[in-house]
Amino acid sequence: MQKLQFAIIGCGKIAIRHAEQAAKHGSIAGVCDIINERADELASKFNTQAYYSIEDLFTDVKNIDITAICTPNGLHTEHSIMALNAKSNVLCEKPMSISGHSAIEMMQAADTNNKKLFVVKSTRYNPALAELKKIIIENKLGKLFSFQLNCFWNRPKTYYNDWRGTLKLDGGTLYTQFSHYIDAMLWLFGDVKSINGFRKNMYHKDVIEFEDTGSASLEMENGMIGGLNWSVNTFEKNMEVSLTLIGEKGSVRIAGSYMNKIEYQHCDATELKNIFDGAANDYGFYKGSMSNHDKVYENMLIAMNDNTHPFSNAVDGLKTVELIERIYQTIPLS
Incomplete structure (x- = not known):
């Protein structure tokens, strides 16, 4: 071959x-x-x-x-x-x-x-997140009521050089730092119906052209109420990316620096299990999301020859971009 x-x-x-x-x-x-x-x-x-x-x-x-x-x-x-x-x-x-x-x-x-x-x-290949997706599909949490997605990382002023921090080539914090977690939210809960919130540049005014801090209230098409909070201002290092989910038959919180650990679960008829803590993408003076490119390539190669294989395609990419664009258009930088 x-x-x-x-x-x-x-x-x-x-x-x-x-x-x-x-x-x-x-x-x-x-x-x-x-x-x-x-x-x-x-x-x-x-x-x-x-x-x-x-x-x-x-x-x-x-x-x-x-x-x-x-x-x-x-x-x-x-x-x-x-x-x-x-x-x-x-x-x-x-x-x-x-x-x-x-x-x-x-x-x-x-x-x-x-x-x-x-x-x-x-991020879809984070073991904790994949396990949560599975029990949602199996309806083991019953009706989903609400969620809270917190994305709190550190990006020092020295990180922003060359193209980083510009609207033209970077685009914004939700694009560069947190688009994986926006995708995870859409993957788990579906499309967003309405958006309200705030965006501010609290600490990086002299180095970036967009927000370093934001908060959005979301109403989902399926009726869920959600909150999205993000910042790149945590002191010295990444703090957490966490997802708290409250459902009719269970409550779950996945946390860690990059949504990699099950921190809390109390469910009626299921348990999230077989979870391990993977490594982050390490870029020296800052860290990113979990390093899952091995899973990305393995699944992409299957999808090359099998159109039914569940792998992230252009439609998934478009949904994430369009939602971030909506958030930025709906919530002005103040």
Whole structure:
């Protein structure tokens, strides 16, 4: 069987996770970054060719099966469309884009080229969250009444350089830090009907163009009432990403620094079990969500040949982008 050929566009910190999995499941035909040193370093580490422009990559390398897009948020649309037009399937890092319109353009390019467009939704593979999804599907918590999603991390002012902190390339805190957890909320509870809330820049006024703190009250289409609180101002390190769920037949709280531990459960006829604590993506002076890219790649490769396999696709990516966009449009920065 012929090995799959992968390419990686964008050679920053998250690209390492993709390169590790691409090398495990196939061969890396090339990596690309406009910062030559980054491309050279990743290429050297994985014994492949470095490219400094996307045009050169796709001119030189033919028959790329999957291209991973790991560039800044605001470039995901342009770079995904370039890969799709080069007849490559695409795995796009979160967020899919920073506007609903541009996400739809990506989907149209995938349809035009008859290629698949996947979006990284790695938090769905957190064991605690996957177990919660299972018992919700099985209706073991009965009618769901309410939830509270808290996302409290630390991002120091020194984190925000280059593209980070800009509306054009970063987009906002919900896009860059917390879109995985917005996706988890939609995955568990469905669509949002109405939004109210507040957004403020409390500490990063001189370095970012959007909020560092926010709170939203949500009414869901299924009748649930929810709360979403977020901040990147916790002292020195990440504090928690937690989800508290109250249902007719049980109450559950999943917490930890990245929604990785069952902290509380009291249910009528079920128990969340077989849960282990996985590692976070560690970027040196800050940490991110749980490192589940192994599960992302395993499931993506199944979905490549099985359209019924439950893997996060462009529709899932669009839903997350559209909700964040709605939150930002509904709640002005004050």
